[in-house]
Structures are given as structure tokens and as C-alpha cells.
Amino acid sequence: MEDKLEELIRERDKLDIKTRQLKKELTKNRRKMREFNKKRRDLIDAIRQKNSLANKARAQREKYKEEIKKLKTQRGEIINKIKDIQASYGEIRDKSPKGNFKRLLKDKERLEWKLQTSVLKIKKEDEIVKKIDSLEKELSRFKDIINISKKLDKERQASRKLREEIMKLSNESQKHHEEFISHVEKIKELEKKIDEINEEKKKTGLYLDALNEEIDNLVAQLKQMDRQIVEIETEAEVIYEEKTEKELREEAKEIYEKFRHGEKLNLEDIYLLRRFNFV
Numbered sequence: 001m002e003d004k005l006e007e008l009i010r011e012r013d014k015l016d017i018k019t020r021q022l023k024k025e026l027t028k029n030r031r032k033m034r035e036f037n038k039k040r041r042d043l044i045d046a047i048r049q050k051n052s053l054a055n056k057a058r059a060q061r062e063k064y065k066e067e068i069k070k071l072k073t074q075r076g077e078i079i080n081k082i083k084d085i086q087a088s089y090g091e092i093r094d095k096s097p098k099g100n101f102k103r104l105l106k107d108k109e110r111l112e113w114k115l116q117t118s119v120l121k122i123k124k125e126d127e128i129v130k131k132i133d134s135l136e137k138e139l140s141r142f143k144d145i146i147n148i149s150k151k152l153d154k155e156r157q158a159s160r161k162l163r164e165e166i167m168k169l170s171n172e173s174q175k176h177h178e179e180f181i182s183h184v185e186k187i188k189e190l191e192k193k194i195d196e197i198n199e200e201k202k203k204t205g206l207y208l209d210a211l212n213e214e215i216d217n218l219v220a221q222l223k224q225m226d227r228q229i230v231e232i233e234t235e236a237e238v239i240y241e242e243k244t245e246k247e248l249r250e251e252a253k254e255i256y257e258k259f260r261h262g263e264k265l266n267l268e269d270i271y272l273l274r275r276f277n278f279v
Helices: 002-095 101-117 122-140 143-240 245-260 267-275
Strands: none
Touching: 002 143, 101 122, 101 143, 122 143, 245 267
């Protein structure tokens, strides 16, 4: 009986040590699960922020695209006007006198500018005024072609201005498009990290389930061993029924001293030591 009790106690102690180790491992992996959950929440928050930024960039891009669409429509109308004017321009040019009216216009504009911005002697000023009058008479012969030419230049200038505005808006739209793509790519990276965390979390969860199952089995074995130990100790307890608690404690102290000095103990001795928590 003594050998059986000693063997049970040894086995129980081994199982108890193993159970404690597994519980530490369980605590460590539960901490890992909490860390996984925190990282996942942080990544989800980051994705929400990136989604918000991506939506803003996309909305801004669409705003520019809509404005570009309107400007292209306006420019298309102007280009159609230019085509109509060019068709009329050809007819009027054929009916107009031969000569370089554009050179005459430049000469007139140059002289007018000189007259307005320069300090001239009266004689020189009169000469310029006469030249301007002469040019105006010459230009009057080209009245129709000059008028249509001005219309053509005006529409071409408006077309160029719209084209510049379209290019400017297109560049801004492209910037927001690239910004949108950048946010989307970052979201994909964050989602990939979440998938990796979910995979690690799954593995850790399965490991926790296995640990819990093993600990439950060990705890059940420990309870069974405790019951067996109690049964054996109960059988030994009858020997001390007639002794007082004080006498038993003193006896246990003496047995403990023997135990410390390496003396072999019997079943009753082991019982007393356990009863008063010496071992």
C-alpha cells in the first residue's frame, strides 16, 4: 500500500507540473490571440481611413472629368463654328482684292502704338497720322476679309483657351486618379495582412483547443488520483484516531526531520506529512 501511495503521489506531481506548464502555454497563446485581434482592429481602422481617402480622390477625379466633358462640348461647338467660318473665308478671300492685308494691319497697329507712346515733333506726328489714314483707306478695300479673319482669330483663340483649360483639368484629374490607385493598392496590402493574421489566428485557435482538451484530460486524471490518494490515506487514518491534533502535529514534525535526513518513510508517515502540509 505504501509503495502504491508513493507511486500515485509521484505520478500526480508529474501530472501537476505538466498541467501548470500547459496552462502557462495556454496563457501565452491567449495573449497572442488578443494581440492578433488588436492588430486586426488596427488594420481595419487603417482600411477605413484609406477607403475614405480613396473615395474623396475618386469623387474629385469624377468632378474634374465632368468639367472636362463640358469644356470639350463647348470646344466642339467652337470648332464647328471655325469650320463654318473657314468655309465662308474661302469664298470671301476669292472675291477680295489681291494683297497682304495682314501686313497692312500690322503696319497700322505699329504706327498707332508709336503715336500713342512716343514723344514726337509735330511734323513727325503729322507724317504718321497721314500714313495711318493712307493705310486705313487701303484696308477699307479688304473690309469683308478682315472682319471674317477677326472672327476666325477670335474663335481660334477661344478654342486654344479651352484646350489649355482642358489640359490643366486633365492633369489635375490624373493626379487624383493616381492618388485613388495608390490608396486602393494600400488597401489591398492591408487586406493581405489581415488574411495573414486570420490564418495565424486560426492556427493559434486550433492549438488553444488542443491545449484546453489536454488540460481537461490532465485535470480529470489529477482528480482521479486525488480520490485514490484520499482512499489510501483514509485507510491509514484509523491508526491515529485516538491521538490528539497536537500530538499528531508533533509526531509529524519528528517524521519530517527524519525525512530531511533521508530516512525511509512508511504510509502512515507520508499521510501525517501531507495532513499537516510538510510535503
